Amino acid sequence: MSNHLVIMAGGIGSRFWPMSTPERPKQFIDVLGCGRTLLQLTLDRFGDICPPERVWVVTSAKYADIVAQQLPQVPADHILQEPCRRNTAPCIAYVSWRIKKQEPKANIIVAPSDHVIMNTTEFQRVVRSALAFTAETDSIVTLGMHPTRPETGYGYIQGDLSEPCARNREIFRVDAFHEKPDLTKAERYIKRKDFFWNSGLFVFRVSTIVNALRIYAPEIANIFESLIPYYGTPEEQEQINLHFPECPNISIDYSVMERAEEIYVFPSDFGWSDLGTWGSLHEQSQRDQYDNACIGEHIELHETRNCIIHATEERRVVIQGLDGFIVAEKDDALLICPRSQEQLIRQFVEGK
């Protein structure tokens, strides 16, 4: 049984415009100002759980060069290119069938590429423990985060805490998945002990997910089943380009997780954030004494508080008397928006 890591790196990060642009979305940017992009941090944090020759990255065709450049240790033919965006179910199906042809006994952890995890030691412990569990069972394990606030931007996983698994007493059966709640619901959720944030981190054997897709998403399974002759051959990309667009646009949560049997949750706590909002980026970034998070070499703040400033390296930014704003500039774009209204940013980008 060998461990494989699948990194999903096809997002477009529109909420972080203009820091994140369609040409270079947030996973390919050093958004924390630490010298490594989120994609690089994602691979880094797995340490020796999975050697580079068993790492796979699924991304859009147009980002393949960026991935290869940022992760030179990953084999070129492990960078799988989606010709179009079809959400997570076709993404995971493609890479699973691809891995299965090469290594039918693979044990896989799937990770988004644009999240942040602060406690790597605890993260590795949890991942190893979950991999050991799936190695011995036909189960799908989701990593559920202990919620710390009534977050409306995340989905929630409800676990059945009445009885832990015999093989791993940290792991529980899933009772239900709950979509992103409104604030009232979220406040109710976090008062309970059995609700966890859905981190998008999944662990399963390749045979388990392939079987689950065959049952719960046969229209997707049939496509990737039919392409088996081409995986690992020079024709693979051409065939994918032809047939991948036929997949329905659907998430793995909706198509499999919420419907399959043998779904488990591993409640854990390793300082995870999906960095899905400027608010969470602010929270994860180093801040000055006035609660400003600055990414950029030449940012000068005067009487400025509670701001997030993101500027390209060469640019000199001088700000006087601003409170609670996002200021982000890149290439030929500049955004100034109150932190409390960041949900509008997506409209600004899409409306352009």
Add this chain to the structure above:
Amino acid sequence: MSNHLVIMAGGIGSRFWPMSTPERPKQFIDVLGCGRTLLQLTLDRFGDICPPERVWVVTSAKYADIVAQQLPQVPADHILQEPCRRNTAPCIAYVSWRIKKQEPKANIIVAPSDHVIMNTTEFQRVVRSALAFTAETDSIVTLGMHPTRPETGYGYIQGDLSEPCARNREIFRVDAFHEKPDLTKAERYIKRKDFFWNSGLFVFRVSTIVNALRIYAPEIANIFESLIPYYGTPEEQEQINLHFPECPNISIDYSVMERAEEIYVFPSDFGWSDLGTWGSLHEQSQRDQYDNACIGEHIELHETRNCIIHATEERRVVIQGLDGFIVAEKDDALLICPRSQEQLIRQFVEGK
């Protein structure tokens, strides 16, 4: 008697950073978004008062190319280059001696290059009237603006309104020049009828100003008198580079206007602003219904009021929920500052 126009274009416009930079100060920028720079507008507004071959521009050596490019109709040898900044007295002395050698009977109007005048018809009428007056008298005429608010950023000219000049009943003797006042003083000034803003527009015959400089600024006069053999020769620039720096750093107001006899004021009203502040730029610019003044091709404002936004053409700027701010970006600099605190901008630039 021939009319000559002298445009002073050596300012560095530091209050308008980063729209105005030391490499391209505000007089060389289309700050109003009308398709012409302030320098070009300055020449434009004189119409046929003075043909291009009698226009002179005094500027810093480093801006000579920009001037030549923006005013191609002005003869190349009429663009006088100061090797260093010495305020307005040496500037006017240099160009006056230079003109005098070529045209001892010249009648001159001196104009700053970074102001704005809205009513060109009235402006031309006043200038013609003043030039007719100085053509016949050994006088220096200042154009004084009827004040509309207690402005503390301007100097004031106090006229003796008891008796208009016999030759021109719109022109009065000057009683006194007053430096930029504090608010209390400015409020007192504008309640009176005899106080006018000093526009920096002067009219005089070349012989009049040369004689005045000989009497009131002999240390400057001696330098430019000694260079007479070189004006209009290939050695001119070399000699200016050698001796111009010897001039004291002093304004024409302080060295001559406040001390000479035969100083007159022509109270007038042609929509003048020195555009010395972002506030005055805001006032002079076209504004949207929410009182925003935008210069830039791709500026999108949402729930934004009372702002001045200045962006380079290519840049897309999206602003949400900002009130009363200056946002200016250019090259590798971005400034965000409340309009009420624009006096701090100079510090930001100089402190860099």
